[in-house]
Amino acid sequence: MPRPETLLAHAGCRPDPATGALVSPPYLTTTYERASDGSYPHGYQYARTGNPTRAQLEEALTAFEGGAGCVAFASGMAAAMTVLHALPADTHMLLPDNVYYGVRHLITETFGPYPLSATSVDMTNLEAVTEAFRPTTRLVWVETPSNPMLRITDLDAMADLTHANNALLLVDGTWTTPLLQRPLEHGADLVLHSITKYLSGHSDVLGGAIVAAEESAFFNRIRSIQEAGGPVLDPFSAWLALRGMRTLAPRLRQQCASTRRIAAFLDEHERVAVVHHPSLAHHPGYEVAARQMDDFGGMLSFEVDGGRDAAMDVAAEVQVFRRATSLGGTESLIEHRASIEPDDSSTPEGLLRLSIGLEHIDDLIDDLTQALAS
Numbered sequence: 001m002p003r004p005e006t007l008l009a010h011a012g013c014r015p016d017p018a019t020g021a022l023v024s025p026p027y028l029t030t031t032y033e034r035a036s037d038g039s040y041p042h043g044y045q046y047a048r049t050g051n052p053t054r055a056q057l058e059e060a061l062t063a064f065e066g067g068a069g070c071v072a073f074a075s076g077m078a079a080a081m082t083v084l085h086a087l088p089a090d091t092h093m094l095l096p097d098n099v100y101y102g103v104r105h106l107i108t109e110t111f112g113p114y115p116l117s118a119t120s121v122d123m124t125n126l127e128a129v130t131e132a133f134r135p136t137t138r139l140v141w142v143e144t145p146s147n148p149m150l151r152i153t154d155l156d157a158m159a160d161l162t163h164a165n166n167a168l169l170l171v172d173g174t175w176t177t178p179l180l181q182r183p184l185e186h187g188a189d190l191v192l193h194s195i196t197k198y199l200s201g202h203s204d205v206l207g208g209a210i211v212a213a214e215e216s217a218f219f220n221r222i223r224s225i226q227e228a229g230g231p232v233l234d235p236f237s238a239w240l241a242l243r244g245m246r247t248l249a250p251r252l253r254q255q256c257a258s259t260r261r262i263a264a265f266l267d268e269h270e271r272v273a274v275v276h277h278p279s280l281a282h283h284p285g286y287e288v289a290a291r292q293m294d295d296f297g298g299m300l301s302f303e304v305d306g307g308r309d310a311a312m313d314v315a316a317e318v319q320v321f322r323r324a325t326s327l328g329g330t331e332s333l334i335e336h337r338a339s340i341e342p343d344d345s346s347t348p349e350g351l352l353r354l355s356i357g358l359e360h361i362d363d364l365i366d367d368l369t370q371a372l373a374s
C-alpha cells in the first residue's frame, strides 16, 4: 500500500479509458445507456445512484482513511443528516458539549420532532461520558480537536467505552484529515468529513463524506438513504475535490508549522488572555493530542482581554487575514465565533478563531502584531 503522500499525489489521476487523458474529465452526465439485452455494461444507471467521478473520489477517500467504503455527499451537513436518518427510532446519542454548531442545530432543531434524543457531555471527562450512556444509546459523536475550543478527546478510550455500551463511534475528521489523525485505527466505526475544508482546500467546493470501517448494515443503510433522497456530491465538485487532495500533504504541513508558530507568538502576547491550541504544553489536551495526532492542526482560537468589543476591534484591524467563516483554504481567516453561532452558544465573547493559510509566516505574525497593537 503506498504511503498517504503518494496516494494523495495520484488522487483522480486515473487515465481516461476513452482518450488516455491522464486526469479523467469530470463525468457531467445524468444517465447511462443500456445494452441491447437491457443490462448496464459499465455498472452505472443514473446520477443519483452513481457517477464515475464521485466514485473516484470515494475510492481515494477510502484508501486515504484506511476504511472499507465511502459515500460522498453534497455537504458535510448532508452527510451528518443522513447518518441521523439512518438511526433506528428511539435512539439516544452522545454529543460533545463543544461541537460544530451546525451538528447541534441539526439534532435539536431539524430532528426536534423525531424520536431522537441527545445528551451533551464534556468528552474530555471520561467519567462524565460513562455516566451519560443509556440503554438506548446507539451513537457517540466525537470531534477532536473540537470547534472552537480545541478540546481533545482520547479516541482509544472513547472507542472502548462506546463499544462496551454496544454503540457506534463516529468521529468528525474535518479538522485533521487522515494526514494528522486516523480515527479508524483507534477503533472508530465511521469518520465524517466536510470536504469543503482541508480536503478540497481552496474555499471553492462544498462537499462531505462518510468513510466506514466496514461494510456494515448501518453503513449500507446510509448508502441506501443517500440513493433514495439524493444528497450526492455533484461530479464537478468531486473533480475539484480530487484536484485539491493532490496537494493536501504539503499544504497541511505548512499550515500546521505556521499555526504552531502563531500559537507560541500569541501565547506570549500581553493582550491575549489564553490561546487554545494543543501544540502548547499548557493545553489540557497536549499529551493525548501528541499521542494520537501526527501534528496539531491548522486551527487555533484565542481570547483577547476586554471581551467582545476588544475581539471585534482586533478582527477589524487585520489586513492579511480575511474576516470570514469556514477554514482550511489557502488564505488565512479570522472569525469572531460567538456572533455566528446561535444565541445559546457558550463560546466566549472575547474569542477569535483563526484558520491558518499558506501566506508567509512573517506576514501573518506582522498582521496580528499590528492588529493587537491598535
Ligand SMILES: *Cc1c(COP(=O)(O)O)cnc(C)c1O
Residues within 6 Å of the ligand: 075, 076, 077, 078, 100, 102, 143, 147, 172, 174, 175, 193, 194, 195, 196, 197, 206, 207, 208
Ligand atoms: C464545516 C464543518 C462541518 C459542516 O460541513 P459543510 O460542508 O459546511 O456542510 C462539519 N464539521 C466540522 C468540524 C466543520 O468544520
